Amino acid sequence: MRGISLALSGSPDEFEGERAGDAFWVMRIIDFMKMMSFSFLFSFVTIFHSNKSSGAHTDYGLLTLVNQDDDITALQVRNLSGEWISAPPIPGTFVCNIGDMLKIYSNGLYDSTLHRVINNSPRYRVCVAYFYETNFETAVEPLETCIQRTGRAKKFGRAVYGEHLVSKMVR
Numbered sequence: 001m002r003g004i005s006l007a008l009s010g011s012p013d014e015f016e017g018e019r020a021g022d023a024f025w026v027m028r029i030i031d032f033m034k035m036m037s038f039s040f041l042f043s044f045v046t047i048f049h050s051n052k053s054s055g056a057h058t059d060y061g062l063l064t065l066v067n068q069d070d071d072i073t074a075l076q077v078r079n080l081s082g083e084w085i086s087a088p089p090i091p092g093t094f095v096c097n098i099g100d101m102l103k104i105y106s107n108g109l110y111d112s113t114l115h116r117v118i119n120n121s122p123r124y125r126v127c128v129a130y131f132y133e134t135n136f137e138t139a140v141e142p143l144e145t146c147i148q149r150t151g152r153a154k155k156f157g158r159a160v161y162g163e164h165l166v167s168k169m170v171r
Helices: 002-009 100-105 144-149 161-169
Strands: 024-031 039-042 045-049 053-057 063-066 075-078 084-086 095-098 115-118 126-133
Touching (some): 002 144, 100 161
Antiparallel strands (some): 053 115, 075 084
16 A cells, blocks of 8 residues: 555555554455355454355455466456456466545546456355455545646545445445
8 A cells, every 4th residue: 555655646655644544454255166155254354155256346445455266267357348358367466456445545547447256167266355445434535646647627526435335235
């Protein structure tokens, strides 16, 4: 986040203090082959069992890091033409998803890409996703430097992270 802050504003401290200084994280371990469904939350670690896929969505926070199996292509992203394209895994790397709050902070310089998971492999697949989130009560607005860099117009209004999170969960 310090590197992203530096790239957006020239300061490595843009996401300290009120913006994301009291941030929290969530780690989910997602099983994409089991038919039985359950979940639990313990110290912000959540385990989900899914039936081979997760529907199209954007991530709601700041930044997500996700592992991929080296030999199973399951992640798909929607490109600018509206087509779903596969994102083949690159061994030894993580996928880095930009979340909705970072899209707002950057005034659209960074976009939260619509993505989904479709595991067509007959093999068991486990995904570990690390979500870095701003504080639940944080009011997120475009950074002034990003407004200047994107034509001097504010593209997004104010969003309270917790309200945004809840609205995405109850859909």
